[in-house]
Amino acid sequence: MNSTGTDSPKSLANHFRVSGHAQDRIKLPGVFWAGLKAIGLSPTVVLRHSELPPTVYSGETFVTTPQNFAIWRSIRELSGDPTMGWKFMSQVETDQYHPTLLAALHARTYRESIERLARYKQLCSAEEFRFTPKGDEMLVEVSWPFAEGVQPPVLLIDAVFALVTELGRRGTKTKLTPKRIELTRPAERDNGLADYFGCPVKYRATRDALVLRTADLALPFATHNDELLQMLAPQFETQLQSGRIAPGTLAQVKWILKRLLSGSRPDLPMVAKELGMSDRTLQRRITDEGTTFRQLLNETRHELVRHYLGDPTVEITEAAFLVGYEDPTSFYRAFRAWEGTTPAEWRAAHLSRRAKRN
Template sequence: KTRLNPKRIELARPPEPGNGLEEYFGCPVKYRATRNALILRVADLERPFATHNDELLQMLAPQFENQLKAGRTKQTILEQVKWVLKRLLSGSRPDLVMVAKELGMGERTLQRRITDEGTTFRQLLNETRHELVRQYLGDSSVEITEAAFLVGYQDPNSFYRAFRSWEGKTPAEWRAANQLRKPKKANAPAHSSPRA
């Protein structure tokens, strides 16, 4: 086996001292980038795939192509923007310029396409934050302050105001109400046999 040596790695998150990524990958790692990316050399992309299976590829390739085509035609610009926002929101504050760059279009073009759909970038950002924070708060292992940070809020007060406007209650109240609705697992077996 020959090891791939990337040219560089770009990560949207802040650096973590001592994580050893530079040593492991043998290349520079850029933190707080606008995207997460692994940049490879062309020569590495030309290498044969060690686990290549022609028969399986011929069987699955048409299905993958159809799924890709269906995904490209079905996904609206609003869905594309939300998808990019979900990726970029983790601890950062994405703006229209960042999203346009990720989608490979100009800022004005993206703004026009969003406006043509009857919404604004700010509304999409708020909707995406709302969807994500509901996911995070549904997981009891995620602290409320961590959920706020993960959707781009550095100020807890701003997050609490936004959440109250979305849900009409505080994040803690929402979490408590939604955890009560989850069905509880029964400890006793479903079928019990009568004693002899």
């Protein structure tokens, strides 16, 4: 991936296929349930209507692609509202985004953002994105390889296209609009698509596609955060290369802790809420992995503080605050337990080694 934001249109990978070893196991993240609540629907009611167990909401049960389709059909039937697809993604707050979406939001450009979305989506669900450059246009299409011949619900297609659009709008801080949308379905009254997307909508088309302007792909993201990307991207790339379907519980807990730690003291209930599961379920999963929440918090603080101290512009007291220590004495005691030395001595040695390598 070219990280400069100056790559040519044709450099965008064409088809992000799921691994040949992938299984049809979808873990619906907390952002999904937050989206349901944002549009006024109860997760429990939606699951009951879809004939799925409530353990899907607690995070204890995966769903298949056909079951995911059933959930989206239930959303439409329960709401009776054709606008629910795009509203679902447009009304979710950014701070509720799953770590894979945060990696896309904090990319350098719109082009890099949608590429990260396409790559990392494979870790959460069996979706395949295809990008097709045509002149001054880029066609974005999505498919579900485990659909078993079942057509995807129209609200799900709307939600995916809205997600791609929202990333562009929130990343660039502008009212970015696609060039047009092509849909295989017939037109439906009051679906709000033209108003929300701000572009023409072509119905009864030969494909379902979101058509972007190639020039828009080079737009820089005001939300770019290289520090966060360096924290998240290597883990996602490793999981993709190893063929894992989704990050394990411990990795998810650490991602959330890294997001919550700045100046606060996150506890297990806070993390469980972010993951969309009960305190008891999260505690059991952590125990099954042979560790404790306290140990995970300690490891996360250690990883983060090494990162902060490696940056000479970050004061030691600030680094302590950023990993949740308000008392300097407690921080120095913890750091000596981790590294066997003081933060200042560790930083000096680290920067000296870095200077010699360069």
